[in-house]
Amino acid sequence: MTLQRILKITALIVLIVLRWSQHEWIDSWAPNQHFVAIAIQFLLFAFAANVAVMVLSWLYRRRKGLKGRQADNVVIGLENIYYILLTIAAILTLFSLMGIAPQELLTSLSIAAAAIAIISKDFITDVISGIIISFSREISIDDYVKIGEHKGKVIDLTINKVALLNEDDDVIYIPNNKFYANEVVNYTKREIRKVNIEFEVNINSFTTIEELENDLIHTLADFKEHIAPNTFHLKIVDLRKDSLDLKFQYVVDRRDREIEREIRKKTVRQVLNYVKNNLAKTG
Incomplete structure (x- = not known):
């Protein structure tokens, strides 16, 4: 257990003791007892919620075999819920310090709250969507x-x-x-990890599609351990009067951003060299 976690649990225990024994010592704070009581309640809620999220995240990481502070959607979702609850608690605490009860606040500001909700509907939609995304399996960290x-x-x-x-x-x-x-x-979650590299070439800048395809395949021979065999394909996407839109496809064994970037860079450069050489020949 890290020092930060120990300090959080210690602070929670201290706040619980203060809240439980509040009636015994708060008289010495008589002029400010209302503010002290509200502050203690807010801090108690904040630390209790934080410790709860910490424990739930630790249990989940242990069950899933996640290392250290490694996080996935569930851990991030728990943290997002904590931030939302903490924000709501902070707003209610602020109004309580101003002497406005939550019930009166909801009643008197119902119209204003509706207006605020309309103005901030995009942010609210983002927050709700964020919670759904956090607990969904559609997208995860490192995808x-x-x-x-x-x-x-x-x-x-x-x-x-x-x-x-x-x-x-x-x-x-x-x-x-x-x-x-x-x-x-x-691309990470689909079974076939197909990579597409799209480019446009002038019709007069190459001899045949097959020749260009073979030239690209030969160029990527150094990456054969990363590319599934017999998965190369040069596809015609669109045919124009003077040019072709082409798509060079292949399937990788696993998603590796750095390797894919190197393959893409080498492919594009080879296309440029091929076109340049053929134009020189025809010229």
Whole structure:
């Protein structure tokens, strides 16, 4: 057990003792006893909820065999629920310190609350979607996915955003409601890990599709231990008057972002070299 966990549990025990013996010592704080009592209740709730999440996460990690602070969707979901409850408790505590009872608050601010809900409906949708995503099996940390036009590795699932690390090492934050509004392709969870490299070439810049395909296959011979045999395929996506849209496909044994980036870089460069050489010959 780490020092941080020991301190949290110790603080919780101290707060429980203070709350239980409050009537014996709070008289010395007579002018501020209302504020002291409310502050103790808030801290007691915050630490109790935090310790509960900590224990549940520890039990879950132990059952799933997760190491250290390794997290998956369930652990992240528990943390997100804790942050939501803590925010609600902080708001109620603030109004209690102002002398406004929660019942009166809900009654007197019903219209204002409705207006706030309408204004912040996108944020609320993101939060609800974040909780659903956290406990779903559609997407997990370290999955390689495509959300709309964005493709990359999932590095974080926050309460209102999904964080992707793309091939250029840029971190892209996608609102959770956009996750449901767009088509999602999870390359990690599908059984066949097919990789697509799309490019456009001039019709006059190559001899035959078969020759270009064989040239690309030969170029990637150094990566044969990462690519399933006999899975290469150069596909015509669209035929135009002067050019072709092509898609070079292959199946990898496992998703490895660095290897895929190297394969993609070598493929694109070989296409450029092939086109350049053929144009030189025809010229």
